[in-house]
Amino acid sequence: MTQSKALGPDPLKLYTYSDLPIGATAIGIPPEKRKTGLWRYMRPAFLERIPPCQEGCPLGNWIDRFNAGVTDKELDQAWWALRLENPFPGVCGRVCYHPCQESCNRKDMEGALSIQAMERHLADHFFHKKSKPLRLGKNQGKKTAVVGSGPAGLSCAYFLALMGYDVTVFEAQADPGGMLSQVIPRYRLPKEVLVRDLENIREAGVEIRVNSPIGKDLTLGRLQENGYQAIFISAGAPLSRKLSMEGVTLDGVYWGVEFLREVNTGKPTALNGDVVVVGGGNVAIDVALTALRLGAGSVRIASLESRAEMPAHSWEQDDALEEGVSFHNGWGPKRILGEDGNVVGIELKRCISVFDKEGRFAPVYDEAVTETFKAEAVIMAIGQATDLSFLEGSGIQIEPGETIQVDPVTLQTTVAEIFAGGDSIDQPRSVSEAIGSGKRAAIAMDHFLRGDDLAEIVQKGALARTMREHLDLDVNPAPRCRKAATLEDLNLAYCSSLPPHQPRKLSPVDRAGNFKEINIGMAPEEITEEAKRCLSCGVCRMCGNCYLFCPDGAVQLDSSTDRYAIDYDYCKGCGICQNECPAGAIVVEVEGVG
Amino acid sequence: MRNLADTLSRSEIFRSGHALCPGCPGGMIFRWITKALGKDSILSMGATCLALPTGIYPSSVEIPSIYIAMAPAPAAVSGISAAIKVLKRKGRIREDRKINVFAISGDGSSGDIGMASLSGAAERDDDGIYFCFDNEAYMNTGIQRSGLTPQFSWTTSTLKGKVEKKKDLPRIMAAHDIPYVATVSVGYPEDFISKIEKARDMGPGFKYFHIHAPCPTGWRFPESKTIEVARLAVETGFWTLYEVDHGSTRITYQPPKLRPVMDYLQLQGRFEGLSDGNVRELQRGIHEKWEHQITLTPE
Ligand SMILES: Cc1cc2nc3c(=O)[nH]c(=O)nc-3n(C[C@H](O)[C@H](O)[C@H](O)COP(=O)(O)OP(=O)(O)OC[C@H]3O[C@@H](n4cnc5c(N)ncnc54)[C@H](O)[C@@H]3O)c2cc1C
Ligand SMILES: Cc1ncc(C[n+]2csc(CCOP(=O)(O)OP(=O)(O)O)c2C)c(N)n1
Ligand code: SF4
Numbered sequence: 001m002t003q004s005k006a007l008g009p010d011p012l013k014l015y016t017y018s019d020l021p022i023g024a025t026a027i028g029i030p031p032e033k034r035k036t037g038l039w040r041y042m043r044p045a046f047l048e049r050i051p052p053c054q055e056g057c058p059l060g061n062w063i064d065r066f067n068a069g070v071t072d073k074e075l076d077q078a079w080w081a082l083r084l085e086n087p088f089p090g091v092c093g094r095v096c097y098h099p100c101q102e103s104c105n106r107k108d109m110e111g112a113l114s115i116q117a118m119e120r121h122l123a124d125h126f127f128h129k130k131s132k133p134l135r136l137g138k139n140q141g142k143k144t145a146v147v148g149s150g151p152a153g154l155s156c157a158y159f160l161a162l163m164g165y166d167v168t169v170f171e172a173q174a175d176p177g178g179m180l181s182q183v184i185p186r187y188r189l190p191k192e193v194l195v196r197d198l199e200n201i202r203e204a205g206v207e208i209r210v211n212s213p214i215g216k217d218l219t220l221g222r223l224q225e226n227g228y229q230a231i232f233i234s235a236g237a238p239l240s241r242k243l244s245m246e247g248v249t250l251d252g253v254y255w256g257v258e259f260l261r262e263v264n265t266g267k268p269t270a271l272n273g274d275v276v277v278v279g280g281g282n283v284a285i286d287v288a289l290t291a292l293r294l295g296a297g298s299v300r301i302a303s304l305e306s307r308a309e310m311p312a313h314s315w316e317q318d319d320a321l322e323e324g325v326s327f328h329n330g331w332g333p334k335r336i337l338g339e340d341g342n343v344v345g346i347e348l349k350r351c352i353s354v355f356d357k358e359g360r361f362a363p364v365y366d367e368a369v370t371e372t373f374k375a376e377a378v379i380m381a382i383g384q385a386t387d388l389s390f391l392e393g394s395g396i397q398i399e400p401g402e403t404i405q406v407d408p409v410t411l412q413t414t415v416a417e418i419f420a421g422g423d424s425i426d427q428p429r430s431v432s433e434a435i436g437s438g439k440r441a442a443i444a445m446d447h448f449l450r451g452d453d454l455a456e457i458v459q460k461g462a463l464a465r466t467m468r469e470h471l472d473l474d475v476n477p478a479p480r481c482r483k484a485a486t487l488e489d490l491n492l493a494y495c496s497s498l499p500p501h502q503p504r505k506l507s508p509v510d511r512a513g514n515f516k517e518i519n520i521g522m523a524p525e526e527i528t529e530e531a532k533r534c535l536s537c538g539v540c541r542m543c544g545n546c547y548l549f550c551p552d553g554a555v556q557l558d559s560s561t562d563r564y565a566i567d568y569d570y571c572k573g574c575g576i577c578q579n580e581c582p583a584g585a586i587v588v589e590v591e592g593v594g
Numbered sequence: 595m596r597n598l599a600d601t602l603s604r605s606e607i608f609r610s611g612h613a614l615c616p617g618c619p620g621g622m623i624f625r626w627i628t629k630a631l632g633k634d635s636i637l638s639m640g641a642t643c644l645a646l647p648t649g650i651y652p653s654s655v656e657i658p659s660i661y662i663a664m665a666p667a668p669a670a671v672s673g674i675s676a677a678i679k680v681l682k683r684k685g686r687i688r689e690d691r692k693i694n695v696f697a698i699s700g701d702g703s704s705g706d707i708g709m710a711s712l713s714g715a716a717e718r719d720d721d722g723i724y725f726c727f728d729n730e731a732y733m734n735t736g737i738q739r740s741g742l743t744p745q746f747s748w749t750t751s752t753l754k755g756k757v758e759k760k761k762d763l764p765r766i767m768a769a770h771d772i773p774y775v776a777t778v779s780v781g782y783p784e785d786f787i788s789k790i791e792k793a794r795d796m797g798p799g800f801k802y803f804h805i806h807a808p809c810p811t812g813w814r815f816p817e818s819k820t821i822e823v824a825r826l827a828v829e830t831g832f833w834t835l836y837e838v839d840h841g842s843t844r845i846t847y848q849p850p851k852l853r854p855v856m857d858y859l860q861l862q863g864r865f866e867g868l869s870d871g872n873v874r875e876l877q878r879g880i881h882e883k884w885e886h887q888i889t890l891t892p893e
Contacts, residue, residue, distance in 0.1 A: 034611035493825055544599020548783050549821055551621025553610045570610035574617035575818030588818070
């Protein structure tokens with residue numbers, strides 16, 4: 001310093017306060033000593049909640065994370081988050097029944113987010129790119145086996161492989177994929193999409209042995225002797241449920257799953273003339289649209305249920321209507337009419353009610369009211385059934401409903417080292433449920449193989465349902481709060497009304513006579529716009545409101561985590577951050593309680 | 595996601611540990627203004643609520659500031675900017691050095707007691723930015739009515755509600771034909787900060803900001819609701835966000851649809867005693883104002 005302090009500040013350093021004469025001003029002395037946090041009687045804290053879509057997703061997809069990736073055009077991160085939880089992004093992006101969208105908080109505003117379109121977009125974007133396989137655990141040096149290569153089996157195998165286990169999948173058929181490859185029609189799930197997902201699963205370290213049925217020649221006992229320390233059974237429900245009725249053995253009577261399996265595996269199946277499909281589920285619709293593509297002149301669907309009661313999803317029904325399928329609701333089959341051993345028609349009887357008071361399936365008919373349709377073929381699509389004969393003598397208990405008995409949480413069967421999932425157990429039959437069960441079993445098997453006390457973990461409620469929880473990968477504040485975020489938790493002042501985007505579809509004319517994919521998807525720009533509709537329910541999106549609005553500057557970015565953190569030395573507990581958090585990711589509690 | 599929080603400077607020139615009430619909008623505006631204007635700034639702080647952080651030892655404001663009586667905050671702007679001019683001429687400050695001179699004072703100081711001083715600085719077009727922190731009463735001395743207290747509002751000096759209407763200070767300032775007049779609200783930080791940046795980057799001259807600043811203590815609402823009340827003032831049309839940039843007026847935020855004024859009033863204890871007739875009158879006033887102001891908006 002060149003000047004004496006008494007002479008005042010050096011004008012060229014007008015703002016170097018330490019140079020100011022003592023007593024001239026107090027500026028520059030930090031007020032840090034004044035801990036205004038002492039005033040506080042309410043305490044805000046970051047507490048993320050579970051987005052309802054994730055709660056609704058049977059496989060626990062990390063939806064907010066991949067959605068944020070799409071919004072921010074950080075597709076690599078989105079893809080990572082998606083593959084961490086779902087081995088079948090391409091498949092799910094097309095055929096999943098997307099229950100996530102049913103629970104979307106936008107649903108009752110302008111309509112749910114197209115989460116499925118997001119998934120599909122990511123799978124399509126990375127279709128021709130090589131993705132580095134995820135590796136989440138060290139090699140465990142333990143062998144595991146999976147029976148059946150449907151979505152349940154391959155999900156379990158994928159996650160076991162990610163966690164470092166050796167895993168071999170035994171598949172009875174020549175093609176892996178279960179229903180995905182064998183029956184789901186190609187116009188909904190193109191073969192190459194499935195093949196691409198299977199490639200990624202194999203690259204994760206899963207070995208699939210086709211033409212290797214478990215049963216007579218290769219028993220479960222043999223697998224155990226060969227050193228497989230834990231086994232997952234996912235043999236699906238590969239058979240059509242049968243009905244005994246006059247005329248069912250005639251030529252020209254088909255059964256839904258077997259019919260679709262023949263078509264998908266390339267067996268020549270030509271149809272012409274009128275076709276009647278019996279059933280009201282998604283399989284009936286698949287059968288009807290497949291029949292049209294094989295040359296049927298007309299296709300009628302006869303279902304016991306009214307349109308609204310039909311288990312087939314509304315969008316599947318819409319597809320069928322667009323293609324000219326007619327619905328005959330409130331009719332059940334009475335008998336199939338034949339001449340010279342061939343089908344010539346079907347007689348239907350009026351169904352008065354389908355469900356009893358408790359909502360159970362208990363159809364009541366009026367046999368006197370009938371209607372007859374001419375038909376060259378009748379296809380029965382009234383449900384699927386398991387075939388668990390190969391488990392005889394294994395000690396695994398079978399439920400009265402012909403499903404494998406499992407612990408509802410761990411999916412462990414009555415034989416400790418054997419777990420089961422997918423359509424073979426009593427759970428809703430869908431791809432996402434199948435994948436979810438495979439993942440939950442893989443997590444339970446990981447504990448089992450490490451020698452943890454599964455019962456105790458379950459009792460503590462500590463058994464994870466997702467990979468990010470199980471492997472503790474979540475970098476966000478841990479979701480201590482298991483509650484799903486409701487609309488009331490959000491600050492809707494920050495939510496603008498945005499209409500949903502709809503995926504484009506092939507016109508009915510362009511669908512005729514071919515198996516081209518109906519759903520064309522959305523353009524990348526539309527996807528980004530669609531992703532921006534996400535309200536990020538319960539999850540911090542780093543909008544910075546808490547930081548901007550804090551009058552005390554007590555919310556600051558923590559450079560070690562890149563997240564906002566509250567400095568309780570200065571937070572006076574006004575609660576503005578909580579009130580202004582768009583996402584409902586902050587709570588306020590009375591200071592000193594809890 | 596990039597947003598305002600990421601684009602603003604992260605450094606806090608206005609420091610924590612100040613003595614403003616919990617939930618005070620003053621803490622926010624002090625942080626935003628100093629972040630936008632930067633350290634090369636000098637503050638003239640009128641003797642009002644917001645003088646607490648600067649006047650109490652140790653100060654929370656890390657820039658040179660003069661703590662001055664209620665009326666002369668604008669005069670201090672005149673003096674400081676004149677001094678800078680002289681020092682530059684004498685070569686004691688580099689010519690190209692941009693020093694932001696600004697004042698903050700309350701609505702009572704700006705619109706009542708210091709009106710002459712404010713009008714004078716504007717008329718001389720002295721270089722600086724003046725922020726009127728409008729919490730709609732003399733809050734620091736215990737919630738007495740000011741010329742800017744809205745009609746029908748309770749204060750400790752209008753126990754049955756204020757009879758007179760709120761003085762329209764920003765329009766008075768616009769009539770001075772200064773380079774820039776802006777109305778802002780703590781509920782709309784993007785609008786607020788973009789206007790400060792605009793004023794900062796303008797040539798020399800007097801710029802006037804009128805900040806709508808809901809006061810939990812004086813308006814009788816929970817301190818967590820400061821922003822919500824500010825937002826509702828704008829969404830109901832009670833407060834309008836506009837700017838007058840070199841004479842041309844532009845509404846900078848148009849609410850999608852004006853909400854009923856009751857949505858704003860019912861959150862605040864100061865409007866507790868309003869009759870239906872009072873509410874109707876306020877509503878009518880809003881409609882008239884909007885019709886008038888919207889016609890001012892050039893398309
Ligand atoms: C026509 C149709 C359409 C469908 N469409 C959809 C849809 O759009 N969306 C949706 O979510 N769900 C759909 N589903 C349901 C979905 O396909 C099933 O819920 C899902 O495939 C069940 O998976 P999984 O792994 O349990 O069984 P599967 O997919 O049935 O796989 C079981 C596998 O195990 C093999 N296997 C069986 N026994 C043995 C054995 N002893 N040894 C070795 N391997 C064996 C089978 O060959 C098969 O590959 C549809 C079902 C049908 C029938
Ligand atoms: C000339 C003068 N008169 C009176 C006071 C006492 N005084 C200090 S703060 C204040 C109230 C200021 O009200 P306002 O300007 O509206 O600002 P607020 O405190 O509401 O932010 C008064 C009257 C003073 N400091 N100087
Ligand atoms: S206000 Fe924004 S940054 Fe703060 S917690 Fe909520 S979402 Fe996260």
